[in-house]
Amino acid sequence: xxYVSCNMSVMKVVEELRYLVLAIQREGNRLLAAELRPLGxxxxxAEVLRVLRDHGPLTLNALGGLLVCExxxxxxxxxxxxxxxxxxxxxxxxxxxxxxxxxxxPQGRALHRRIITAENxxxxxMDDRLAGQALDETISTLRSLADAxxxxxALARRxxxxxxxxxN
Amino acid sequence: xxYVSCNMSVMKVVEELRYLVLAIQREGNRLLAAELRPLGxxxxxAEVLRVLRDHGPLTLNALGGLLVCExxxxxxxxxxxxxxxxxxxxxxxxxxxxxxxxxxxPQGRALHRRIITAENxxxxxMDDRLAGQALDETISTLRSLADAxxxxxALARRxxxxxxxxxN
DNA sequence: ACGACACGTATGTCATGTCATCTGTTGGTC
DNA sequence: GACCAACAGATGACATGACATACGTGTCGT
Numbered sequence: 001x002x003y004v005s006c007n008m009s010v011m012k013v014v015e016e017l018r019y020l021v022l023a024i025q026r027e028g029n030r031l032l033a034a035e036l037r038p039l040g041x042x043x044x045x046a047e048v049l050r051v052l053r054d055h056g057p058l059t060l061n062a063l064g065g066l067l068v069c070e071x072x073x074x075x076x077x078x079x080x081x082x083x084x085x086x087x088x089x090x091x092x093x094x095x096x097x098x099x100x101x102x103x104x105x106p107q108g109r110a111l112h113r114r115i116i117t118a119e120n121x122x123x124x125x126m127d128d129r130l131a132g133q134a135l136d137e138t139i140s141t142l143r144s145l146a147d148a149x150x151x152x153x154a155l156a157r158r159x160x161x162x163x164x165x166x167x168n
Numbered sequence: 169x170x171y172v173s174c175n176m177s178v179m180k181v182v183e184e185l186r187y188l189v190l191a192i193q194r195e196g197n198r199l200l201a202a203e204l205r206p207l208g209x210x211x212x213x214a215e216v217l218r219v220l221r222d223h224g225p226l227t228l229n230a231l232g233g234l235l236v237c238e239x240x241x242x243x244x245x246x247x248x249x250x251x252x253x254x255x256x257x258x259x260x261x262x263x264x265x266x267x268x269x270x271x272x273x274p275q276g277r278a279l280h281r282r283i284i285t286a287e288n289x290x291x292x293x294m295d296d297r298l299a300g301q302a303l304d305e306t307i308s309t310l311r312s313l314a315d316a317x318x319x320x321x322a323l324a325r326r327x328x329x330x331x332x333x334x335x336n
Numbered sequence: 337a338c339g340a341c342a343c344g345t346a347t348g349t350c351a352t353g354t355c356a357t358c359t360g361t362t363g364g365t366c
Numbered sequence: 367g368a369c370c371a372a373c374a375g376a377t378g379a380c381a382t383g384a385c386a387t388a389c390g391t392g393t394c395g396t
Contacts, residue, residue, distance in 0.1 A: 013303050014291040018196055019323055020310040023236045025193040027317035028186055030239065030354080042381065060345060068191045070383070071198065076346055078382080098344045098391050123182040129316050130309070135181050138309045141301055142188040148297050149195035155187055198384075210351065228375060238353070244376055246352080266361050266374045338396085347388070358377070366369080 031125065035118040039111060044069040045082055046119070049104065049112045052088065054158070057103040059093075066158055068151045087111055199293065203286040207279060212237040213250055214287070217272065217280045220256065222326070225271040227261075234326055236319045255279055 032043045041049075051066045052058060058066070064075050079102060082088040087108035091101035104112065146152030200211045209217075219234045220226060226234070232243050247270060250256040255276035259269035272280065314320030 010295060011288060011291045013307065014294050014298070015287070016307060016323075017303060017310070018291070018294070019236055020307065020314050020320075021189050021193050021196065023314045023317065023319040023323055024310060025189050026236065026239065026319055026353085027314070028189065033354080044382065061343090068187055068194065071194065073384070074345060080346095081381080096344090096392065100345075119183070120179060123179045123186070126182050126186070126313065127178060129313050130182070131312065133309055133312065135185060135309065138306045139181065139185060139188065141298070141303065141306045142185070142192060144299065144301065145294065145297050146188050146191045146195070149191065151191040151194055152188075155184075155191055159184075194383085201384080212352065229373095241354070242375060248376095249351080264362070264374090268375075340393105340395090342393075343391085345388105345390080348386085350384090351382105352384105353382080354380090356378085358375105360373105360375085362371105362373080364369100364371085366367105 028122065028126070032119065032122050035121055036115065039114055039118065040085070041082075041087075041111070041115070044078055045087075046115045048075065048078060048082060049087060049108055049115060051158070052102060052104050053109065053112050057091070057101045059099045060102065063102055066154050068154055071150060082108070196290065196294070200287065200290050203289055204283065207282055207286065208253070209250075209255075209279070209283070212246055213255075214283045216243065216246060216250060217255060217276055217283060219326070220270060220272050221277065221280050225259070225269045227267045228270065231270055234322050236322055239318060250276070 029043055032046075036043060036046055047067055047069050048063065051063060055062075055066060060074055060076065060079065063079070064070055064073065067075060070078060079088060079090065083090050086105055089103050089105050089108075091103065093099035093101055143152070147156060197211055200214075204211060204214055215235055215237050216231065219231060223230075223234060228242055228244065228247065231247070232238060232241065235243060238246060247256060247258065251258050254273055257271050257273050257276075259271065261267035261269055311320070315324055
């Protein structure tokens with residue numbers, strides 16, 4: 001079968017991994033969107049609320065650096081809609097007026113609690129599909145793929161708040 | 169840690185899986201988009217060309233059923249741009265004029281060969297990141313997640329009927 | 337003080353994705 | 367043959383994502 005190149009089969013495996021990741025991401029996002037629709041927000045918006053809740057007030061850049069759903073360019077418009085819905089407060093740093101100080105409003109905090117419930121429903125669904133398979137090896141494999149990338153690094157930052165950016 | 173519910177840690181693991189999948193999909197897509205940009209097409213368009221090449225002429229619905237990048241609703245606009253670029257021929261079934269008969273043009277076939285080269289560059293990059301880790305368990309875990317979903321079924325269909333698409 | 341530069345944020349543009357709805361075509365029923 | 371439900375595809379609307387660029391603000395060198 002592998003008469004073209006000796007590592008052809010490895011390529012095929014990596015390609016299947018790529019398509020599996022694509023399929024799971026799509027479907028997971030669709031399911032989560034359905035869970036969140038009654039709350040009036042999208043999965044990306046939910047991630048912003050979560051990051052803002054877990055990591056104090058943030059500038060727009062710092063927020064982008066902790067988001068997986070956006071490559072840090074600048075989630076201006078993503079934040080815009082949350083501000084318009086009264087879920088996020090957009091403050092301006094009085095010392096350096098270039099910086100924003102983004103934080104949750106009380107409504108944002110309240111909504112985040114309902115978001116967690118919705119996400120847990122998705123996670124239970126996923127857990128059922130996984131039928132108790134051990135995920136350790138899968139997680140560690142995917143981590144080694146993700147960690148090399150900017151958004152993977154974002155995840156690592158969110159995991160290990162003790163590593164660096166405590167002051168945000 | 170798990171003072172709220174006994175399977176709280178399982179939830180956390182599933183959640184990390186979800187974010188890892190999101191991160192890898194995003195970054196993989198970004199890298200692939202960069203590889204494909206010189207060819208003038210996007211990752212989604214490349215998937216259409218690939219499916220049309222592997223599975224003869226297709227109707228729009230059948231194409232949607234084999235795509236991972238779109239949930240089968242109807243990739244009309246995705247196909248539109250490929251037709252506009254002369255890569256896909258949009259034929260109309262003469263017997264039942266509701267059906268399309270989508271197939272690659274010679275240019276589409278030629279471009280697909282260059283797409284494979286670009287994709288292989290990405291796969292090599294991913295393979296490097298994986299540093300020779302065995303993927304068997306990861307693949308099978310992800311398959312059990314994906315197979316329950318429509319687009320996972322699409323992947324299975326692509327694997328199944330055309331077990332013999334070795335000629336690439 | 338002034339001007340070039342760096343930096344954070346905002347905006348324009350394009351291609352997805354997703355859902356809802358519309359249009360055209362066919363087949364079945366009367 | 368006329369009506370109508372079912373189906374394939376097209377389109378409108380909205381929110382992302384990604385890239386490039388424009389704008390406002392602070393910093394630094396002179």
